[in-house]
Amino acid sequence: MNHSEYRIFSDFVKERRIVFYYYGYFSQTIVSAMAETIKLSMKQADTTASVKRKLFSCFVEMAQNIIHYSSEALTPVTQDDAEVRQGSVCIGHAEGRFYLMCSNRVAANDISPLREKLEPLKSMTLEEIKRAYQDTLRAEQPEGSKGAGLGFLTVARDASKPLEFEFAPLDDHDDMIFYLKVTV
Amino acid sequence: MNDATMENLYLPATADSPEVDFRFDAHELTLKGESYPENAAAFYGSIMRQLNDYLAGCDESTTIKVDIALIYFNSSSTKMLFAFFEALNSAAERGVHVVLNWHYDPEDDTIGDFGSELRDDFSALEFRDLPTAS
Numbered sequence: 545m546n547h548s549e550y551r552i553f554s555d556f557v558k559e560r561r562i563v564f565y566y567y568g569y570f571s572q573t574i575v576s577a578m579a580e581t582i583k584l585s586m587k588q589a590d591t592t593a594s595v596k597r598k599l600f601s602c603f604v605e606m607a608q609n610i611i612h613y614s615s616e617a618l619t620p621v622t623q624d625d626a627e628v629r630q631g632s633v634c635i636g637h638a639e640g641r642f643y644l645m646c647s648n649r650v651a652a653n654d655i656s657p658l659r660e661k662l663e664p665l666k667s668m669t670l671e672e673i674k675r676a677y678q679d680t681l682r683a684e685q686p687e688g689s690k691g692a693g694l695g696f697l698t699v700a701r702d703a704s705k706p707l708e709f710e711f712a713p714l715d716d717h718d719d720m721i722f723y724l725k726v727t728v
Numbered sequence: 729m730n731d732a733t734m735e736n737l738y739l740p741a742t743a744d745s746p747e748v749d750f751r752f753d754a755h756e757l758t759l760k761g762e763s764y765p766e767n768a769a770a771f772y773g774s775i776m777r778q779l780n781d782y783l784a785g786c787d788e789s790t791t792i793k794v795d796i797a798l799i800y801f802n803s804s805s806t807k808m809l810f811a812f813f814e815a816l817n818s819a820a821e822r823g824v825h826v827v828l829n830w831h832y833d834p835e836d837d838t839i840g841d842f843g844s845e846l847r848d849d850f851s852a853l854e855f856r857d858l859p860t861a862s
Contacts, residue, residue, distance in 0.1 A: 572766035576743040579764075593835045597800070601838070604764050604802050611766065625767050678845065681810055685769075694803035702838075 560636060563589075567632035569618060570610040579604060582635065591642070598702035598728045599635070599642050605695045606646040606724065607633055614648035615719050641704065643727040652718035655711060661696060662724075666706045673700045699726055734785065737778050745771055746798060752782045758795040763809075764802035772808035779815060788823035792816070797831035798839070806842070813850050820852035827854045834859035 545553065557565070563585055566578060582603055586596040610631035618628040631648030650658060665673065677697040685693070700707055708725040734752040741747040746761035757779075765771040786792065794816065801809060813828070820826040830846070832839040840859065847855040
């Protein structure tokens with residue numbers, strides 16, 4: 545990019561009311577630092593305390609998903625502490641609402657299970673989501689989950705619209721890029 | 729294990745974990761702050777082990793005061809906290825008197841609702857709903 549391209553880029557960010565964007569490695573330290581800057585910008589934001597809290601909660605769940613599940617890992621995939629993995633996250637504002645987007649690469653084997661987890665959430669009512677959340681909270685920890693199986697339910701509970709997601713193919717690999725959009 | 733040999737547990741708050749102040753000798757347990765560590769199972773696992781050792785030494789003559797003042801916890805911490813209250817409730821079911829002071833911002837529906845669920849699920853605890861404006 546030269547200066548004028550950078551200006552076009554900056555104007556685009558401004559017009560689209562992008563509050564925050566990060567692409568790169570995600571570790572707990574990095575997420576915690578991002579959480580700090582998001583808290584600061586939320587302090588200035590003209591919205592309710594409830595929306596601010598929901599936005600923060602969705603951010604943490606989405607960013608920690610990248611730490612745990614992105615298939616582009618700097619640390620060995622068997623390591624489950626101090627993990628470092630790649631992805632991106634964005635927070636924007638449109639039509640009077642905040643939204644969050646994130647993306648990361650997903651291993652070919654994980655695509656179907658991820659789709660099966662997310663697909664039903666799209667058509668569930670808030671009451672059904674809350675019920676599923678309560679049931680999962682009381683259930684045994686699911687196999688293969690580093691969290692509690694509650695992450696997407698937490699995000700769905702905090703969202704004001706159904707979750708939107710897609711998988712985009714890669715030219716040279718069976719892995720796909722996973723995109724998730726959450727409007728709070 | 730009796731009270732005299734049970735070491736108190738204190739962990740200062742960090743950016744992503746709460747202050748843990750378990751004064752077993754005074755029967756006062758406090759969790760305060762934010763909770764979203766990378767590995768909640770590991771963070772709460774060691775706390776739970778010490779809590780279970782402590783609870784094993786408590787009986788009908790014990791009154792435990794638990795103060796929870798968490799302003800945010802992520803999904804995996806929620807799961808671990810639920811197990812924490814489950815352990816306290818089991819102790820209460822065999823006669824230990826457990827008072828749970830649930831502190832939260834009245835504007836925070838999520839934490840208020842979680843408190844209501846705890847009250848419904850763990851009825852042996854003496855639950856005190858304490859909305860406090862920040």
